[in-house]
Amino acid sequence: MTTPTPPDDALICSARGCRAPAVWELRWNNPRLHPPERRKTWLACPAHRASLGDFLDARGFLREVEPVPGSPTLES
Template identity: 55%
Template sequence: MDLLSSLGGDGPQGPESPQCSRKGCRAEAAWQILWNNPKIHDEQRRKIWLACDEHRSWLEDFLRQRLFWRRTADMSEDVGPG
C-alpha cells in the first residue's frame, strides 16, 4: 500500500478546470504566463502561472517589473514542460 492509498482516495483533488493563479481568484484560466527568474533558473527553464482575462495584465506587469516575464500563451497552446 502506498502513502496516498493509505490516506484514502487517489490523492489530492484539484479543481476540475485550471484556475487563475492570482491570489483569491478561482476563475477559469484562459492564459499561460511563462516566466523564469534568471538568478535561479537556467535560460531555457519556464515556470507557468495561469491567468483569467481579468488578471492577465496584473500578473504580466508583476513579472515584467522583476524582469521575469518571458511570454504569454493561450491555454490551448502546448508550451511543453516547464
C-alpha cells in the first residue's frame, strides 16, 4: 500500500520513517521532568496511533488523545 505524500505544510506522523498525514494528537508528559499542566504532543496517522499510544501509556506518560483540528475524525 502506498502512503500519500502530504503537502509541505501538512502535519505528519511522529512515527519513525512515516510520512503519512497526522490525524491524531497524543498529548503526554513525563511527570519526573514536567509540571503536571505541561503537555508535549506527538502526531499520529491511523496506522501508528495505537503503537505510539501504547509506547507512551506503558511509561505512564500518555494524558490525552484528540483528533488533529481540521482532520476527519477516525476510529482508533
